[in-house]
Each structure stands twice: as C-alpha cells, then as structure tokens.
Amino acid sequence: MPLGRGQQVNNLLVLNICLHNGELSIYMIFFDFIDNWLYSTEGFSELCGDNMTAWTGELFSPRYPNNYPNNARCTWTIHSTGNTTVSLTFNDVDLESCCDYIRVHDGPSTLYPLLEEIRDYRNQSFKSTGNTLTVLFYSDSSVTRRGFQANWTFVGPPSDDPCYRYTVLDDAWRATTYNESIINCDTAVKWFGWYRLFIYGQSVQMPDRCVDKYRCGTHAPLWLNGQHPKVGDGVVTREVCGHWLSDCCYYRSAPIRVKACPGGYYVYEFVEPPTCNLAYCADVEKPNTSYTTVTPDTLSSANTIGSWTTTGKQHLIL
Numbered sequence: 001m002p003l004g005r006g007q008q009v010n011n012l013l014v015l016n017i018c019l020h021n022g023e024l025s026i027y028m029i030f031f032d033f034i035d036n037w038l039y040s041t042e043g044f045s046e047l048c049g050d051n052m053t054a055w056t057g058e059l060f061s062p063r064y065p066n067n068y069p070n071n072a073r074c075t076w077t078i079h080s081t082g083n084t085t086v087s088l089t090f091n092d093v094d095l096e097s098c099c100d101y102i103r104v105h106d107g108p109s110t111l112y113p114l115l116e117e118i119r120d121y122r123n124q125s126f127k128s129t130g131n132t133l134t135v136l137f138y139s140d141s142s143v144t145r146r147g148f149q150a151n152w153t154f155v156g157p158p159s160d161d162p163c164y165r166y167t168v169l170d171d172a173w174r175a176t177t178y179n180e181s182i183i184n185c186d187t188a189v190k191w192f193g194w195y196r197l198f199i200y201g202q203s204v205q206m207p208d209r210c211v212d213k214y215r216c217g218t219h220a221p222l223w224l225n226g227q228h229p230k231v232g233d234g235v236v237t238r239e240v241c242g243h244w245l246s247d248c249c250y251y252r253s254a255p256i257r258v259k260a261c262p263g264g265y266y267v268y269e270f271v272e273p274p275t276c277n278l279a280y281c282a283d284v285e286k287p288n289t290s291y292t293t294v295t296p297d298t299l300s301s302a303n304t305i306g307s308w309t310t311t312g313k314q315h316l317i318l
C-alpha cells in the first residue's frame, strides 16, 4: 500500500476531514486511493517508464534535460534474466524537493523493499540483492525541474550461467553449406558442458530445419527438431534429429538443452550422438546478428580447445 504519501494528497483537506470524523487512518487511506486513481486514469501527461533488460543502459526523467512534466508517474524495471545483480548510479538529480521524488525498490515492483527515496543529488548508487531493481519517478501537479539521469549495469556474471560458461566450437566443416568428402563423427568428441557455435568467428546457431544428407562434414547431419527458445524461456530441452536415407529424423539423437542468451546468441549442451557418422550442424544461413556485450569469463580455456582440436584431427584421419 502506498501509504505515507502525505505530500501528494491535499494535507489540509485530509486533516480537516479527519478531525471532523475522528477516523484519521481510514481517511488518509481513502484519499491516497483517490489520488492514485486520478493519476492512473487521467493524470498522466505522457507515457513513461519501461522494462529494461539490456546489460547496461541509461534512465532519465521524461524530457530530460529539459524540465519534466507535472503529474508524471513513471516506473522502470531493470531486470536481468540471469542471476546477475543490478547496479544503478544517479549522475544528476534536480527535483522539486518538497513534492517530487524518485524511489528505488529492491525487486521487480514498487511492492518490494524501498532502498531509498531520492529528492536531491547526493551521488547515490544502489545495488539489487536479486536480479531486479524498480525505479519510480513521481511529480506532483505543479513546479517542475530538470529531473534525473542514471546509469545501470548488470553485475556478474554468475558462475553457473551457461551463457557465460561455454566452449567455443568453431569448425568450418560443421557449416550447413559444407559438403566435401571429409566425414566426421561426434562420438569421438568428449562432450562436456555447454557450447557456442561459430563458423570462422561468426556466431551462428544450430539449424532448426532438416539439413541435406552429407552436409555439415558428416553423413547424417544433426539438427534441432524444435524452435530455438527466447531469452525469457531460460534453459529448454529440444530433440535432435539426424537426416539419413529419406527420413529427416532417421536418427533420433539424445535431446539436448538449449539456452538463448542476452547477447543474441545460443548455447547448447551437446551430448554424444548414438552412432557414426553423425555430427552437430552450424547454420551459416542464420548468423547471429547481435553481439555479445560481455566477455565470458570462462570462455573455452586453451586446454579445452587444445584437447578438442586433437580429438577432431584424430577423427579426420578416421
């Protein structure tokens, strides 16, 4: 309940009525409700607020650095999909300090604990305990000023998020367009953990459509039988099919887990396929156009790449 908003309602009117009826708390709640209702139905001067999911970004009051409008009530939710926390720093605050304010809440809505109510600039920084901060900006019906500007960034990344703990798999022969005579089999790879596909350094994804036989440097190319998830879906499980003879899913390989990552790419928890020659495909017709904004702290170690490359070369001889 948005109690304690004495500055936002007509205090004199509330006080008079309350004294007359002797029901102070009840009438304060009543007027607070009316006040909220007015703003939520007709009091807004313009749309503001948003749900922010980028790794870093900027928040500012409406029309900043020009004066904000009267009767503004804006709510920004800064939300990371991983287990990262949100760090928010105010760089400029200029409000009508008696009557307008910013509130920072530690969670996904204003119902969560209030970290601070800001009315003037004091070089303030906040950090969420979870993965979300909510910022409310309120202005009353008269007197406006410049407003505020703040920057946020996600802090992490966590050690258990596969979006930042994957092994790079950059084999030109995995491309869906590759149809040369060299045949590979992914049973020879010691699969462990999560992988991100590249072709010549370009981030790509698995094909989620049937791929022609003998492509992807193998006999029966492995493709994802199902749509790729969205970032909000988290980790999902998808079937994997191998195209052989006249059947796009002649080989039903073990399902794998897939995750869409905030940087616009996917990671896959590859596992050993059932037989040879099957290999995971990289769809060069669908490059990931987005970029990674955060360098993974555990990007495939040299040892991992080295051991894998050795395995791959050994298999090429086979």
Ligand SMILES: [Ca+2]
Residues within 6 Å of the ligand: 096, 099, 100, 139, 140, 141, 142, 143, 144
């Ligand atoms: Ca004001």
